[in-house]
Amino acid sequence: MPLTKKEVFERYFLELRCKLLDAAAILDRIRRAPGDDEQLRNDPRIGQLRRALEVLASERTNYAEEIQLIFSRPYDPDWQQKFDLSATNP
Amino acid sequence: MYYIDPHNHMVSRVTDDYERLARAGCVAVSEPAFWAGFDRGSAESFRDYFRHLTEFEPKRAAQYGIKHYCWVCINAKEAENVSLAREVIAILPEFLDRPNCLGVGEIGLNKNTRNEAIIFLEQVDLAARHNELILVHTPHLEDKYQGTRMILDMLRGDSRIRPEKVLIDHVEEHTIRYALEEGYWVGMTLYPVTKCTPQRAADMVEMYGTERIMVNSAGDWGPSNPLAVTDFIHEMRMRGHSEETIRKIVYENPLAFFSQCPRWQFESPLAATA
Structure with a gap:
């Protein structure tokens, strides 16, 4: 039986949070790096x-x-x- | 679960990978002809490659109980050299009737150039004249959407081509619909960074159903996992999909598509254990 909306959210919430943080950290890394x-x-x-x-x-x-x-x-x-x-x- | 990997470049992999594939349940692989990582210098170099695919690789796979099938063509990247590409196309008929050859592939586009389109059309013509299956490579990243639409235009323009005999490979969220709507088989390639994760492949199955859909590892000499199909199986199980649904995608669908080739001689391990 496929998972419900709530089950999908619970299963993937931490992964989604992690990926958003990864994106944020990459943008910070670019900002911090020397250059033009x-x-x-x-x-x-x-x-x-x-x-x-x-x-x-x-x-x-x-x-x-x-x-x-x-x-x-x-x-x-x-x-x-x-x-x-x-x-x-x- | 037994499965078939419809796209795996085993010439690039070590023999240990065959053992790992066999232990993971892989019973057959199909290996399209592709770019070697550098442009080859002559048609003879391709002839040796096709001998590798049709003579040596099936023996290496057989040591682990895996059936090895292949496809022959000039790939899209090297198709930019039209004169060399035509020399290669001229030798393809020597290999099309080899016992493990399933057809012409992976033909397609790379940067969506005029030369690539010319050579694509000439190989579609070859496949049509020989009544062969076709396996199509769609371009990478920013070129995929445009290239996939161009490929579908060209296939639609040849009235001899029957969509059920063509597999459009490396589809993603923005291209899968176009290929399925026109009746083609589609393949989703499990490359986490540049193509599709097992999770996104499972999402597309949930959105588009299980008809004419396959997943593959496209394991090669770059970063890739030749066992990636097992990651997809695991993801589907974790989401609660039935074994029957999963088996259709990873086993029955490739079997149905390949069975259209008269050289596909495959004794199902499922029949043997029934």
């Missing part, structure tokens, strides 16, 4: 991390999929025309 703050501010991955944290802090039904998409390059439905694959027969 400006360089990091311009790194697009910092923006991705911020957006992922915003998703976690909001009410959602599918956190994992939404965060995966934040870290993904976009899909262009017209990619085959742009690649012109018709001209590539061996």
Whole structure:
């Protein structure tokens, strides 16, 4: 029989707390390290991390999929025309 | 519990791993052809690799009672070199009818380039002409979503391809739905940092059900655990899922997919103990 909501919460609460603390400690480690703050501010991955944290802090039904998409390059439905694959027969 | 690992690069592993797999309940592995960690210099180098997969590795596995099957192809990373890739594709038919060969794989995309797409399509064509199963590698990390959608576009564009004969591998939360909705088999790879944890794999089973879903270790020469499927089994048990449900994912589903290949000759240990 699958676990209830309460059972799942109890089972994974400490693991979730641990992972959030890990994320916090990594951000602290980056902040503490010597080097140029400006360089990091311009790194697009910092923006991705911020957006992922915003998703976690909001009410959602599918956190994992939404965060995966934040870290993904976009899909262009017209990619085959742009690649012109018709001209590539061996 | 007996299980089948549908994706495990045993050429990269030591013989002790076969013993550990056997002790853990693994009765068969399927090994797709992949990148060696460096770009090979000639098609002959691939020929030797395919001989390794079809001649040596099945014997090494058999010492531990494990059936070894494989797939042959030029992988996505080396497909960037189109001329070399075409030389490799030309020798694939020599190996497709070897007794332990299940089909063409793992073909796919890596950085989603034009050259990779060209070679992917040529290998899909080869598989279609030979009526072979296909095992598809989807890209890593930020390239996965885009690459998976591109791969599905290309497969959909070939009317000879039947989705039930294709396994889309390394699916995650943002790609699994697309592959399942179009009727493909999917594989979830248990790499904790770069792909999927056993816990997240169990989550996806809870969200999408057990039809056409498998889990694999994709054990290779990098950080990976060739016994990772047993971690998934454990997680499912801890959540209260039945042995029947777990067995469907780790044993019956791979068996059903592979059984479409006429060279899949497998005597079920379950039948032997019944």
